[in-house]
Amino acid sequence: MSDALEIRNLKVAVDGREILKGVNLIVPKGEIHALMGPNGSGKSTLAQTLLGHPRYEVLEGEALWKGQNILELSPDERAKLGLFLAFQHPIEIPGVILGNFLHIAYQTVKGVEIPIGQFNRILMQKMRMLDIDPSFIGRGLNEGFSGGERKRCEILQMAVLEPEFSVMDETDSGLDIDGVRIVANAVNKLYEQSGGQMGFLIITHYSRILRYIQPLHKVHVMMDGQVVLSSGPELADELEEKGYDWLEEKLKAEGAIA
Numbered sequence: 225m226s227d228a229l230e231i232r233n234l235k236v237a238v239d240g241r242e243i244l245k246g247v248n249l250i251v252p253k254g255e256i257h258a259l260m261g262p263n264g265s266g267k268s269t270l271a272q273t274l275l276g277h278p279r280y281e282v283l284e285g286e287a288l289w290k291g292q293n294i295l296e297l298s299p300d301e302r303a304k305l306g307l308f309l310a311f312q313h314p315i316e317i318p319g320v321i322l323g324n325f326l327h328i329a330y331q332t333v334k335g336v337e338i339p340i341g342q343f344n345r346i347l348m349q350k351m352r353m354l355d356i357d358p359s360f361i362g363r364g365l366n367e368g369f370s371g372g373e374r375k376r377c378e379i380l381q382m383a384v385l386e387p388e389f390s391v392m393d394e395t396d397s398g399l400d401i402d403g404v405r406i407v408a409n410a411v412n413k414l415y416e417q418s419g420g421q422m423g424f425l426i427i428t429h430y431s432r433i434l435r436y437i438q439p440l441h442k443v444h445v446m447m448d449g450q451v452v453l454s455s456g457p458e459l460a461d462e463l464e465e466k467g468y469d470w471l472e473e474k475l476k477a478e479g480a481i482a
């Protein structure tokens with residue numbers, strides 16, 4: 225059993241259209257990887273499929289984690305196996321107080337019951353660690369939250385649930401520079417606290433967040449539903465500077481893509 229999230233030949237359709245066309249990707253436990261790629265290349269589709277959104281139909285392939293094909297498990301079961309997904313567009317659930325939501329999520333994922341008072345102490349400690357305003361937890365889940373505040377909520381949720389592997393889909397987009405730092409610091413701190421055991425797949429368009437993330441082990445590029453290139457962290461800056469067209473042409477010339 226390999227200690228990694230291993231995606232093998234994953235093909236996924238949305239509303240009958242094939243979006244992922246054979247994704248192969250390995251992120252070992254203990255490593256932080258970035259996934260970049262042009263708009264519409266299938267990055268969010270991959271993220272949503274990994275965490276079990278019902279709209280995404282798996283046509284072929286598997287995603288192995290802890291010796292199981294997680295694609296056959298319910299989203300709840302995936303979370304209990306230590307996986308976490310931060311959404312590109314976080315949801316609003318009116319009427320649910322953030323603190324209560326996190327309490328329930330914590331108990332469900334960890335399979336324990338703890339009194340709210342005790343949980344709140346954990347929550348406070350996490351908020352201090354992440355530099356998140358404590359007034360947050362009394363508010364409705366994402367109700368009237370600004371874009372940046374929603375992202376901070378997601379980071380808080382991740383810190384509270386202490387996943388072993390986290391997929392973050394553009395958690396940094398639309399954030400001001402402090403927000404980007406909060407997200408990057410959260411990744412760094414959670415990674416450190418895990419003793420370098422956690423795994424991350426960070427989907428982003430911007431190298432600015434990646435510059436704050438230490439260590440960053442690899443950068444992958446997705447194009448037209450496939451991972452077409454995997455390289456060292458320096459690739460992120462190159463892509464942000466030069467875009468994707470040159471890479472597409474280069475890969476075509478090399479016969480790596482059609």
Ligand SMILES: Nc1ncnc2c1ncn2[C@@H]1O[C@H](COP(=O)(O)OP(=O)(O)OP(=O)(O)O)[C@@H](O)[C@H]1O
Nearest residue numbers: 238239241243261262263264265266267268269270
């Ligand atoms: N319901 C749908 N029906 C048809 N096509 C869809 C549907 N949902 C998504 N797609 C298409 O799937 C492709 C991949 O979308 P996806 O959101 O995975 O891209 P992405 O790489 O995350 O892009 P971005 O960088 O803009 O976030 C896009 O071409 C999108 O239009």
Ligand SMILES: [Mg+2]
Nearest residue numbers: 267268269312
């Ligand atoms: Mg996306």
